Amino acid sequence: MKRTNTEWENTFFKETQANFERVGKAMQLDENIFLRLRVPEKALIVSVPFRMDDGHVELVTGYRVQHNDTLGPYKGGIRYNPHVNLGEVAALAMMMTWKSAIIGLPLGGAKGGVAIDPIPLSRQELQRLTRRYTIEILNFIGPETDIPAPDMGTNEQVMAWLMDTYSQQKGHSVPGVVTGKPIDIGGSLGRKEAPGRGVVYTIISAAEKIKLKLDSKTRVAVQGFGQVGGAAARKMEKIGCKIVAVSDLSGGVYNSNGLRYDSLMNYLSQNKFLKGYPEGDFVTNEQLLEIDCDVLIPSAIERVIHKDNAKKLKCKILAEGANGPTTNEADAIIKERGDIFVIPDILANAGGVVVSYFEWVQDLQNLFWKEKEINHRLWEMMSDAFEKVYATAQREKVDMRTAALMTAIRKISTAMLTRGLYP
Incomplete structure (x- = not known):
């Protein structure tokens, strides 16, 4: 073509x-x-x-x-x-x-x-x-x-x-012209934490598939301790996992015994960046990706996992909190390795658009939901989407990224053919 x-x-x-x-x-x-x-x-x-x-x-x-x-x-x-x-x-x-x-x-x-x-x-x-x-x-x-x-x-x-x-x-x-607003002017409860919470919901589903128990022995590394990564780290800690490394623009911090979310947030409230955090060893953003862990969550920028470091990843689950963190060359290497369960970005970090949709609907209806209801609906939609993509991967004998794209393209294609082409 x-x-x-x-x-x-x-x-x-x-x-x-x-x-x-x-x-x-x-x-x-x-x-x-x-x-x-x-x-x-x-x-x-x-x-x-x-x-x-x-x-x-x-x-x-x-x-x-x-x-x-x-x-x-x-x-x-x-x-x-x-x-x-x-x-x-x-x-x-x-x-x-x-x-x-x-x-x-x-x-x-x-x-x-x-x-x-x-x-x-x-x-x-x-x-x-x-x-x-x-x-x-x-x-x-x-x-x-x-x-x-x-x-x-x-x-x-x-x-x-x-x-x-x-x-x-x-x-x-x-x-209704925008979502992610302050609650006082029509924003939704749970919107700020939704992208990170959605990442964790897909990790829970993936862990069940590979029989990985999520407990105090589960080591989690998060690149990008911002809105997505921070919320994901908080939720992973809440379900009992151990956060061993986090990073931001200034670099990262590693502690094999675990990092406390509240302590990290207190430090950031006074220092703006993680650099200098006393309760761990300094690591670069590049080094963080190669840390020995069970769950790796790249949630900063695109193209951080590439052909030069794809073979060095030491995680069991790669949950893409960022958009496009893995290059196509790296994806092929990870696929060939076959020892990492990849939750692709278009599935893993979709929690943000889900609760954005909830906010938009609430604004249009002038009827607002409780946070518990929002989180429950988010869990249902994220877990249902994961199961749908996983079923496609098993049926078509393809990887999760391909299965996610197949699921999306099939739905849109059907709708486009049904609507037809104007004029």
Whole structure:
């Protein structure tokens, strides 16, 4: 098939697209569906000027990519990171399509981003940046068209500014335009912890399949002690496992006797980064991935597990809390090894979009649920999705990543063929 060079074809997007092509061809996917799903439906690039505190104006680039909305409105987070580009956002938008389909949500896939490091920005600068970016993508988003959420470098406060800016332009409050908001303005209980909690729910299911007992002898390493990794570590500790290593941007800490979640959080509240944490030995982010453990949770950035370290992994379960943490070359090596149970990203970290969906539904209904009900529904949807993907893997005799993609592509393909092509 002839390939076209486009702006979004960076390495991450090419690998994400290659995974789709590999599985689509194996499934003998309808040619019409194959062509339409391998690229996004829409991609928006915007210039985002905003004023700094000293009065001068900075200009950065923003993106919003909408991959597919066959099953429902586009859905996906917004990240602030200096390395954001169109290819990365396009890859993540495609992955959001697969996540929604695997779980069975009436949502499509999208992603947004701004190429900036938010850490040095003051609160006022961050607010001005967010409000201007919102204005630039205003006609691209909406509660019935495209619903953003937090991602790397953004949080519930950023979502509150986005929601307020959108609402000011519409002349009335529109809480359903975004998820991951503060509870006071229509956010959902359990949303912040949902991505990490969802990772743990899939680990529980995987452990049952390989007969791994999750107890005080189970060693867990978490790369990326942020919103996803932090919540996952907390939940793993709560069910009785031992957290032996965690890391953030500054590096990591390792203690074979275990690290205490509360102690780590107390240290971070005073020092911002893990570097210097006294109750363990310093390790780099690269070294953490090779630590001898039972469960490894990469939950930071993409492409951290590659051909050079894939053979050095010493875990029994690899639960991908981050998006795209394993390159295609590394995935092939892990598959050949055959001694690691991989829970792919589009399944493992889908907890965030599940509770985002719950928040969106609650906003539209003006009826809010209790946290216990939300967590129970999250458990049901994540465990059901895991069983569905695992059954596909067993039936088709394929690995879990392939099975997850098969599950998603089959659902979307059926819907696209049923709807037909307009005009």
